[in-house]
Amino acid sequence: MISTHILDTSLGHPAEGVKVVLFEKKNGAWLEVSSGVTNEDGRFVFDLTPHKAQFKILFSIKEYFEKSGREVFFLDSEVAFEVKDDSRKYHVPLLLNPYGYSTYRGS
16 A cells, blocks of 8 residues: 655644645656545545555645645655565655645655
8 A cells, every 4th residue: 555644734734635646667757657635634545556666656735735825835746765565555644834845654
């Protein structure tokens, strides 16, 4: 399972409605393999069984902040990672505010 959870740290609650796209690197090119929008809890599970490969998640953060009329500096965030053990879950949280973001390997 590959999943994400986005928290809007400027408001102290989950970021609902953020478009997220999962890409897989194949033959040197990034190909879209799954996408969706975070739910009311800021979570999304990609429709893909993890396998050994390189992946990246594109978070469309500008759209999220513009919906609430807030100014934003970063347009998007891309987080690339590698699945080495396809028997594990891969959770990629994003802590977000209008002028920055951070991520880590979740559980």
